[in-house]
Amino acid sequence: MSDSKGDLSAGDEFRSGIRAELPLLLGVVPFGLMFGVLGLAAGLPAWAVVAMSSIVFGGASQVVFAQLWGAHVPPTVICATVGVVNLRHALYSASVAEWLRGLSWRWKILLAYLLTDEAYAAALVRFRDGPPGAQRHWFLFGTGLTLWSGWQLSTLGGVLIGAAIPASWSLDFSIALTFIALLVLAIHRRSEMSAALVAGIVAVLAQPLPYKLWILLAAAAGIAAGLASRKLDRKEPV
Structure with a gap:
């Protein structure tokens, strides 16, 4: 109603x-x-x-x-x-x-x-x-x-x-599947795509770091990439 x-x-x-x-x-x-x-x-x-x-x-x-x-x-x-x-x-x-x-x-x-x-x-x-x-x-x-x-x-x-x-x-693989699905739904701009790609690459490369520090490094790299590529959003969204 x-x-x-x-x-x-x-x-x-x-x-x-x-x-x-x-x-x-x-x-x-x-x-x-x-x-x-x-x-x-x-x-x-x-x-x-x-x-x-x-x-x-x-x-x-x-x-x-x-x-x-x-x-x-x-x-x-x-x-x-x-x-x-x-x-x-x-x-x-x-x-x-x-x-x-x-x-x-x-x-x-x-x-x-x-x-x-x-x-x-x-x-x-x-x-x-x-x-x-x-x-x-x-x-x-x-x-x-x-x-x-x-x-x-x-x-x-x-x-x-x-x-x-x-x-x-x-069951541990369900975590990756869940967040991949959420990521796909959230990407609407080129800057968001850049952030996701850079964060993913850094996360894979930084796996050997102790104390799960790859999480912090990937997050920081993704944020930096997204901010640096915001000018691309003036074009059509992905």
């Missing part, structure tokens, strides 16, 4: 957000299962693995944390690395800020918590290409809540079934 101005209602936006997010759970669920198993294998207690999915709620940073914890990396390095990995969420917030500017601080806190990779990817398409509407923040709430629920349940499932998951499933 729509309101008097022709905008979609809060309920319609919320349900549309859920529908947009559900296909992405095909990549999220094995990702969450894998994290549950990885967290236990790294020596984290089951309650900590489950709690991390609610408190941190960032798949990539949680996986990095578990890997570094299992490798007995110093806590300061773990915190710094996880913090840098999660900086992308600040970029997500800046990207959608113009569409959420008029919301109350309570809404902004809630949506900031739910604004993770797959929720952002689905909501950005709605905000950028969809019709304007006073209730469109409910779309992001729908995508975020759906993602949050799927992530909690899949992490719990990974903890419960643990070693029963066959190694032949190669």
Whole structure:
């Protein structure tokens, strides 16, 4: 149902957000299962693995944390690395800020918590290409809540079934597939393509670095490449 101005209602936006997010759970669920198993294998207690999915709620940073914890990396390095990995969420917030500017601080806190990779990817398409509407923040709430629920349940499932998951499933590869899919959806400009290519090349070349420092180096190189090639965006988008 729509309101008097022709905008979609809060309920319609919320349900549309859920529908947009559900296909992405095909990549999220094995990702969450894998994290549950990885967290236990790294020596984290089951309650900590489950709690991390609610408190941190960032798949990539949680996986990095578990890997570094299992490798007995110093806590300061773990915190710094996880913090840098999660900086992308600040970029997500800046990207959608113009569409959420008029919301109350309570809404902004809630949506900031739910604004993770797959929720952002689905909501950005709605905000950028969809019709304007006073209730469109409910779309992001729908995508975020759906993602949050799927992530909690899949992490719990990974903890419960643990070693029963066959190694032949190669669940760790689902992480790469998920982020590749999100990357493809997010690239609309030549500068974004340049950033993705440079970051990918640097990530591969820098694999031998200790403490997962390839993540920091690839991120910095990608940002630099994107900024340096922004003038290319004056032409037609890719």
